Structure formats: C-alpha cells, structure tokens
Amino acid sequence: MKFKIDENLPVEFAELLRSQGYNAETVKEENLCGKPDENIIEVCQQENRILVTLDLDFADIRAYPPQNYPGIIVLRASRQDKLYLLPIFEKIIPLLQKETVNQTLWIVEKNKIRIRS
Template sequence: MKEKFKLDENLPEAALALFRKNNFDAVNVTEEQLAGATDECILTVCGNENRVLVTQDLDFSDITLLGRTEIPGIIIFRLKSQSREAVIETLEKLIPLLKENSATGKIMIVSENRIRIREV
C-alpha cells in the first residue's frame, strides 16, 4: 500500500501541489478544516487516516510520539529559512527519497543539506 501524507498548516500550498504532482496521496490540514487544531488532534487524525505528518513544527520531533500514538511517521522540516522557496527547494530533494524509501516507523528531520532518519 502506498504511503499517505498530511501536510501541516505551516507548509505552503505549493508543497501540497508538489506531493500531488509526484503522485503521492497527500492532503493538508487546511483543506480538512483542521487549521488551528491541537497537536494531539493532528496526531489522532493522522493515525486514524494512516498518514505520515509533514510539518515544520519542532514539537513533533519527540521520538516517543511514534510509540505513544498511531501515527505512522513524521517528517519535520528544520530549515534556516521557512520561506516558501526554501521549503519547496528542500522538498524537491526529499521527494526522490520518499519514492524509494518508506517514512513509516521513522521521524525524518530534513534540513537544507541533510536528512536525519530516526527509526522506531
């Protein structure tokens, strides 16, 4: 089964478009009326929908989240600039990795020059 993704509200619409352009099943919290929802709510929804969360919110970097929740995986963008351009440029580097490797069971910390993967 192909992985599904949910993009947090702190990512630009262009990020969602890039996921979809690359044939990923992706939605964002805004189109599902979850903007402003608590972290716990987002985690629950991602778990219920079996979606990997993609976010810039460092609150989700706790490695124990995967063991304490039903969320399949988390991808966190930790960029010096959170501009639309910086996010899209970094996402364009990440997409080929996601096509070849599963994000399930992992927290991936993505920076401009590196991707750290913590497996649970």
C-alpha cells in the same frame, strides 16, 4: 503513500506530492487549522497519513514515538518562506521510493536528512 501537510507549510507541498502520484491533503483543506498537535497527529493515525510539518514538537520522540505513527517528516529550516522550503522538500521526493517512512521520524535540513525509527 498518503501525506498530511501541516498548516505551517505552503500548499505547494501537497501539490508537489500529488504531481508525483502521492495522495496528499492539507490541514487547511480538512478544517484542522489551529487544532492542537495531538488532534493533528490523531487524524494522521486514523487516515494512515504521514505528517509533514515545521513543528519541532513532532521531532520529540518521547512525545511522539515514531513507531506509533505512519511517519513524521519535520523540516528544520533557518527560514520559513516558500522559496526557501520548496527546494528542500523537492530533494526528499526521490528518497520516498528508496527509504521507508512508515513508523519513522525524518528530520530534514537543507543539506542532510536524519531518519530515526
């Protein structure tokens, strides 16, 4: 699986994925910071990458129907600091082998994950 980590998340997300054998790039590494959502998701489609983001706009299935994308993982968090977000993200790493991400929307909260097709 290949991932794209949005600019609103710590680069450690990409490092964590890489340490588990996944291919992960960041929006910053590809000079996409500040680009509109449509550009980011288009690059994800072209590169067949799952987008990981805090941007709740990507949770709108009318605007971003999951079946049209390699996968979208949206973190819904009460805080956006690295020390709060990393443990939440670490919890989903084992699920990547058990659940499909392809053409789904994962909404990840501190104590639950919702998966929509």
